[in-house]
Amino acid sequence: MRRLPSLQFLTLDGTAQGxxxxxxxxxxxxxxxxxxxxxxxxxxxxVDLAREVVATCRAHGALCTINDSPEVALAAGADGVHLGRAxxxxxxxxxxxxxxxxxxxxxxxxxxxxxxxxxxxxxxxVGPFRATPTKSGHAPVHxxxxxxxxxxxxxxxxxxIGGVNAADFPELHRLGAAGAAVSAAIATAPDITGAAVRxxxxxxxxxxxx
Numbered sequence: 360m361r362r363l364p365s366l367q368f369l370t371l372d373g374t375a376q377g378x379x380x381x382x383x384x385x386x387x388x389x390x391x392x393x394x395x396x397x398x399x400x401x402x403x404x405x406v407d408l409a410r411e412v413v414a415t416c417r418a419h420g421a422l423c424t425i426n427d428s429p430e431v432a433l434a435a436g437a438d439g440v441h442l443g444r445a446x447x448x449x450x451x452x453x454x455x456x457x458x459x460x461x462x463x464x465x466x467x468x469x470x471x472x473x474x475x476x477x478x479x480x481x482x483x484x485v486g487p488f489r490a491t492p493t494k495s496g497h498a499p500v501h502x503x504x505x506x507x508x509x510x511x512x513x514x515x516x517x518x519x520i521g522g523v524n525a526a527d528f529p530e531l532h533r534l535g536a537a538g539a540a541v542s543a544a545i546a547t548a549p550d551i552t553g554a555a556v557r558x559x560x561x562x563x564x565x566x567x568x569x
Contacts, residue, residue, distance in 0.1 A: 388555025449478030487521025
């Protein structure tokens, strides 16, 4: 199983900086895994944006995955895709993107575990850890106990998501997470690069590479 960075950054719609700028500044701060999460774009616009973000990540030696769409991930040459409950199955994504693609699956409920036997996903995004304005209509917030149980049941590297900040990393490590996924903590910061530096440092302190 591949070794993934402990911090994943999800770009955010509607902020002062566009997705490409967010990715560039986050990578300049040490982020080595960016997920493009852009909603409401027509396909051509989505692919064009994804290609720009992928190129930005490549220039910094960072992974780039695409939220929701294996087709956009393929067209943009991304490293993989993250799939929500309403998206394509991991198996369909694996067939389209190939054995080397990085495929993640959202786990909000125990019923979502059934998707993990389909297509050999590489990791799971587990949450929400707390309420967050960056995702409307999100699933109910987990307790520490329910989050730990879902992480353990997944049997894959789990990235906790949902209002996560650096102060939460020690608890998430204790609950069994392999890392954290953040969005607003970087995307809405006045200094994106500075915020990225602090979050990367905090993540590496909890989840050292060696």
